[in-house]
């Protein structure tokens with residue numbers, strides 16, 4: 704990759720924005736009020752804003768390998784707390800994607816060093832749903848289903864946090880689980896019934 708090209712691209716992008724609105728960057732500098740927190744995979748194909756047709760200022764973004772919401776990961780937990788409590792987003796999205804390398808790695812027997820504890824969380828999703836997954840003969844379909852179930856379980860992990868429980872109760876925060884199909888570009892809404900899951904887990908995970 705020609706790194707100089709990146710700076711040329713940046714200059715053209717600035718000119719494009721200013722052509723549409725002379726005050727574009729002045730406005731951008733005033734602050735942010737995004738309404739959506741997007742938790743996606745670090746995969747280079749899953750661009751957050753671009754695939755949603757949104758731009759600077761619209762989305763608060765966190766990306767990691769396989770879009771995980773892990774309660775002892777200070778990074779994702781800080782992002783969730785800041786977005787929900789301070790920026791007061793109305794929607795939190797966990798967005799997985801088909802052909803996810805992290806999910807694929809978790810389906811294989813291999814020692815991947817520092818990645819092992821991270822991928823362990825995806826293996827745990829497999830263990831929770833092993834009956835359903837083992838009943839799928841087609842490996843590709845099984846892989847796709849694990850991507851979807853991982854999104855669902857990360858949404859459940861989201862609603863296990865105090866800040867999200869409080870925001871659902873007091874501000875009507877909505878939690879969404881989506882999958883980006885890299886083969887078609889389509890964003891698929893898994894229609895996660897988060898209020899039902901919240902009700903189901905409250906006996907054990909009720910914090911706020």
Ligand SMILES: [Zn+2]
Pocket residue numbers: 744745746768769770800802803804805806
């Ligand atoms: Zn991925």
